[in-house]
Amino acid sequence: MSESRNVSIRVPVLARVEGEGALDLVIEQGDIKELRLRIFEPPRFFEKFLEGRHYAEVPDFVARICGICPVAYQVTAAQALETLFEIDIGPWARAMRRVFYCGEWIQSHSLHIHLLAAPDFFGCGNAIELAQIAPEEVRRGLRLQALGNELMELFGARSVHPVGVRVGGFHAAPPPERIHAMREKLAAALPEAEALVRWTAGIALPPDAQEFVSVALRHPVDYAIEHGEIAASDGLLIEAAAYPEHFVEHHEPHSTALFSSYQGRPYLVGPLARLNLNRDRLPDDVQALLAETGFALPSGNVFQSMLARAVEILLALREALRLLADYHAPASPWVDATPRAGVAVGGTEAPRGLLWHRYEIDTDGLVRNARIVPPTAQNQARIEADLRLSLLNFGLDHADDALRLHCEKVIRNYDPCISCATHFLRLNVSR
Amino acid sequence: MSANASVRPRVAVHKFSSCDGCQLAFLNLGEDLLTLASRVDLVHFAEAGPLDADAEVDVAFVEGSVSTPEDLERIQRIRARSRVLVAIGACAVSGGIQGLRNGADSASWVARIYDHPEAIASLEHSTPIATHVAVDFELWGCPVTGTQVLGVVNALLLGVSPRDNADKVCTECKRQGYPCVLVARGIPCMGPVTRAGCGALCPGLGRDCYGCFGPAESANTDALSAQFARLGLDTQAIARRFQSINSQAPMFRQAADKARAAGNE
Structure with a gap:
């Protein structure tokens, strides 16, 4: 194939991603002239219509930003407000928030691996086709996804836009008999999750080592999910409140989502970034399983994100089991909140990466100003940088279909949640 | 097969x-x-x-x-x-x-x-x-x-027409035997005007329904607004109850407008 071939690939609608995006790729004279992940999901202006709402409404509102990761939004908002109001929700609610969040990781990661990402690596167009050649693996994935949903329902009554979280804790505590039944299911799923890790580790991936900064929460003891400070692989370690001093958002005309940068450069958030920063927080036997499968960390190959998700499913199952041991329903599942004026800030690890919230609250407990930075907006610049590098590694002389499929695989590594990414607006800062 | x-x-x-x-x-x-x-x-x-x-x-x-x-x-x-x-x-x-x-x-x-x-x-x-x-x-x-x-x-x-339940969340609460959060605990619940279908999830957790299934058929929003006022909600708070997930559904929009108009009098 000639080096001077001109290629124009337009993928008007990306399949198997959450929300609406497209890809434009132009190659001229053997060089990438244009490469854009175009996000055209219409903006929904959440931050604007949160203004004037009562703080107690915020968890139910922000859930609607994303059907796949509503828990991340609810817990981040509730925790930010609890910090401002100086509420200690107590050990029971703290532990159960983490369990609730584990449910979402299990659900979201299982959905992504089996329904969105894996078909690419088996030459299938979708999970239905994949189920023809790997029926047991797909069914196992659907079972894990269902278990994650069930864990979310235990605390939230439903898994899409759950209704259990309130500022101060939970509206209700599950009765012990339901927890016992859940523990049995979680224990039974552990070997399935281990088998999933081995299966994903066995999938042949393109070799694609790249240099980038990983950003994730880091906690002194736990594998960071719902708590921790913001860490970067270059050594940065800051409190959530300092996020805007280090991370900047800007708008490009081809996207309704804002681009984020750190020190003027793209950065990675999400499961691989978390493992790159927090592998020492994994239980010993999970680390041993990683060593056995040959998953070396830190990793610069974002294709390993699917394996990272499988590892985090196993971790989330174990965490939920650990935290539900010796369960006792509390006297009250929440503590009363008294609003105070000020700025509420918080960050957690949504399934797709760091999620950061900031709310200005007035003396009546009403929201005066809101700012939300979702993981996919943070990954957007990294996705474009990755596409460029990965395509050059792959070789531009492949046929159009192969180039297009390679680009789609790269994009799906990030599990972009485009619905989330576009609901945000930048705060007008003048300093 | x-x-x-x-x-x-x-x-x-x-x-x-x-x-x-x-x-x-x-x-x-x-x-x-x-x-x-x-x-x-x-x-x-x-x-x-x-x-x-x-x-x-x-x-x-x-x-x-x-x-x-x-x-x-x-x-x-x-x-x-x-x-x-x-x-x-x-x-x-x-x-x-x-x-x-x-x-x-x-x-x-x-x-x-x-x-x-x-x-x-x-x-x-x-x-x-x-x-x-x-x-x-x-x-x-x-x-x-x-x-x-x-x-x-x-x-x-x-080959038959689908059916949907346009009755109120209250009917689902009664069927499940949940105590009424509005009457028994004075929580401003939207159940009396909200369409059934969820299984009364929120009252099942002891909290207020917030209307995410939209308006029920022949619901009485005036009576509910009056009840909210008796519970101590001001007109803005009453308007916000109707102005959330389904704010543009005509019945909820009118109830919110009415509450705001009352606040401006």
Whole structure:
């Protein structure tokens, strides 16, 4: 194939991603002239219509930003407000928030691996086709996804836009008999999750080592999910409140989502970034399983994100089991909140990466100003940088279909949640 | 025993402005998803993989609200190619939570948010599908449930009209034997005016229903607003109760307007 071939690939609608995006790729004279992940999901202006709402409404509102990761939004908002109001929700609610969040990781990661990402690596167009050649693996994935949903329902009554979280804790505590039944299911799923890790580790991936900064929460003891400070692989370690001093958002005309940068450069958030920063927080036997499968960390190959998700499913199952041991329903599942004026800030690890919230609250407990930075907006610049590098590694002389499929695989590594990414607006800062 | 592909009903799932949560009613079906895929021909469902937005189908499920100039044209194309069109979820049937922008100056929001406002195509209002095309069936809920969507698919497979429960959440509470949070605990619950279908999840957790399934048939919002006032809610707080997930549903919009007007007197 000639080096001077001109290629124009337009993928008007990306399949198997959450929300609406497209890809434009132009190659001229053997060089990438244009490469854009175009996000055209219409903006929904959440931050604007949160203004004037009562703080107690915020968890139910922000859930609607994303059907796949509503828990991340609810817990981040509730925790930010609890910090401002100086509420200690107590050990029971703290532990159960983490369990609730584990449910979402299990659900979201299982959905992504089996329904969105894996078909690419088996030459299938979708999970239905994949189920023809790997029926047991797909069914196992659907079972894990269902278990994650069930864990979310235990605390939230439903898994899409759950209704259990309130500022101060939970509206209700599950009765012990339901927890016992859940523990049995979680224990039974552990070997399935281990088998999933081995299966994903066995999938042949393109070799694609790249240099980038990983950003994730880091906690002194736990594998960071719902708590921790913001860490970067270059050594940065800051409190959530300092996020805007280090991370900047800007708008490009081809996207309704804002681009984020750190020190003027793209950065990675999400499961691989978390493992790159927090592998020492994994239980010993999970680390041993990683060593056995040959998953070396830190990793610069974002294709390993699917394996990272499988590892985090196993971790989330174990965490939920650990935290539900010796369960006792509390006297009250929440503590009363008294609003105070000020700025509420918080960050957690949504399934797709760091999620950061900031709310200005007035003396009546009403929201005066809101700012939300979702993981996919943070990954957007990294996705474009990755596409460029990965395509050059792959070789531009492949046929159009192969180039297009390679680009789609790269994009799906990030599990972009485009619905989330576009609901945000930048705060007008003048300093 | 798999049906012949040529006689399986052709089904599409389309997305407009939304959180993707109602599509999860399909993607969270588990084993039933594989069964569904064997009984119907899923010709377009971008999030699941199949892409053929312009295919002629027997049933089109439409998630999301109309909120861009391109949406206006796309929904017409979908309608023209679909025998039955089913709007699923609050966004598609009432304009959804993003309908809260209706009445606000969203153009100025865009200018404040984006460095390149000219690149953002966004209509002033977020509107339900039925504002633009004929809708054969509407499923309320934020989100809709797997039971709701499978109910429609099964009814259509059997050639009967789908049924939906337009009664109030209160009836579900009574059936489940939940104590009334409004009467017994004085919590401002939207259950008396909200459509059934969720199974009274919120009162089941001892909290207020916040109306995510939209207005019930023949509900008395005046009486509920008066009850909220007796519980100590001011007019702004009463308006906010009606102005949330389904703020543009006419019954809720009128109740909110009425509360605000009372506050301005």
